[in-house]
Every structure is written in structure tokens, then in C-alpha cells.
Amino acid sequence: MEGPPVGSQSIPVSENASCNFSTVSMDDAGSSSPAVAKLRKLLFRRMLIGVNDGRYFLGLFHCLDKQGNIILQDAVEYRSARHSAPPTEQRSLGLILIPAACRSSCQVDCSIDEKMSLLCLE
Secondary structure (H helix, E strand, O other), rough: OOOOOOOEEEEEOOHHHHOOOOOOOOOOOOEEEEHHHHHHHOOOOOOEOOOOOOOOEEEEEEOOOOOOOOOOOHHHHEEOOOOOOOEEEEEEEEEEEEEEHHHHEEEEEOOOOHHHOOOOOO
């Protein structure tokens, strides 16, 4: 079986930058902070998230809450029989929530220009 697509079009998003948005606020005019604007650019992008037990989830980024939990749409789970082997099994899951405490890595598919603008979400 084919493993999760990890290629030159994905960027790592630091865990601290992607889940510490408790200070995000709206100003009097109703416009959002720069962090929220950058997160909006991630909406419906393909995201690959690794969790502590070795599984990977690939899906469309749907939302991020104040606690750092991520919801993926049309998600597919990839896992391997052994932790040292590349992912060999996959199954479709649909809409899933990945808790911030379980997340070990996060990558987003985007263009080179977007990679440069998204490197720092703070």
C-alpha cells in the first residue's frame, strides 16, 4: 500500500505556533489578528499530522480551537505494523479531531511563497 504523501510541497508548522492562540482577539473594527489571518489561509489545505503512537492522519484542515485541537475533514489514517517500518495500512475516517497533546508533527501542503509566509505563525 502507498504511504502518506510527504514531498517537497509540505512545510512543518511548529507546535507552539499552531496551538497557542489563547491571546487571539478581534479589534473594535472586527478585523482579526495576523495569527487568525494566517490560519484562515490554511483552511481546506491538505494537512499531514503525526501522533505520538506512530500513526499519521492526512486530511483537509477544517479548524483549530483555543486548546490546539485540530479537526481534519475527509481524513485517512496511515499506520504500520512495526514502528520502524514506513506506513503500510490505511483506512478512511472522515471528520476527526486530533488532540493537541497527542500531536507530534504537522505539515501543510502549499506553494513556495506560502511556505515563506507561514513559517512563523506568531
